[in-house]
Amino acid sequence: MIVEMKRGASQEQIDGVVERAHSFGFDVQLNLGTEKVVVAVLGSDTGKVHTDVFAVLPGVQSVTRVMKPYKLASREFHPRPSKVNVSGVEIGGQRIVVMAGPCAVESEQQLIETAVAVQECGGLILRGGAFKPRTSPFSFQGLGKDALEMLSKVKSEFGLPVITEIVDVHDIELMIEYADIIQVGARNMQNFSLLKELSKLKHPVLLKRGLSATVTEWLTAADYLMAGGNRRVILCERGIRTYEDSVRFSMDISSIAVVKNVSHLPIIVDPSHAAGNALYVPSLAKAAIAAGADGLLIEVHPDPAQALVDGLQSLNIPAFKKLMAELKPIAEAVGRSM
């Protein structure tokens, strides 16, 4: 942490900063410039102390962190890219992993029709929400355990691993039984008690970016998932809230490049929730792969007009097939396969 003193700060004020640093067990290095003094506060765990403890002291101009607030998710901690193996499907490897399926599981028939299409065109993981985090309590909340049973049945029929969202910490036991990847939705990215419990598992967890979270906040939330020992974390960019209202969320393509630079964790992209409209999903999906994403999470429904949730943004099966074919040369152009 760098504490910059005001021009003309007194020796007493500088000593105050040094004493505060020592009180936390940190070392200091003083840089006595001609115009102002800069105090470097050194220690492996300066991240635990808020910058305000120095900012409030008299004579202090500014306080800047040098270390990132996240550690376990950072490349400094783990220089090589992590791969997460989900029942034989490697996420973060050379192959692009497409996870696809309905927003919510509605019936066995719906799930089977989707699974056939997903498998036929090279999708590797089946998605389907059993518990839906809805903005209104009066909206369809998902079929719960019945949906998990359907996912499990279809999984054993097709051999596709499944991803489904957890919305309540009390459902962890249930999730372990049924989900190959536990999805933490955007609205729960900072549900720290949930993240802490999931960090005790060995189960793969997909962490979506919060609606208005910075990349740093997202990676720091990933640290929560890893702090208890779980190393099987996958990030998912799903668009953020901006002033733009022609799409549901603005898909932040730059986060893919940033995450790849600062973190070792695999990152996949959900173009469906970003676009909010099936018309735009293919463009966003292609852009994500071109930008270096490790995979996609796409909403597909056999009859989007009848979907109970997110029909407008769900691809029908022909549109999904077309997109999968179009993605292949893009993946190859960036040295990946599908």
Ligand code: PEP
């Ligand atoms: C979902 O994937 O169905 C979902 C609710 O997504 P998000 O958490 O990104 O809104």
Ligand code: MN
């Ligand atoms: Mn959805």
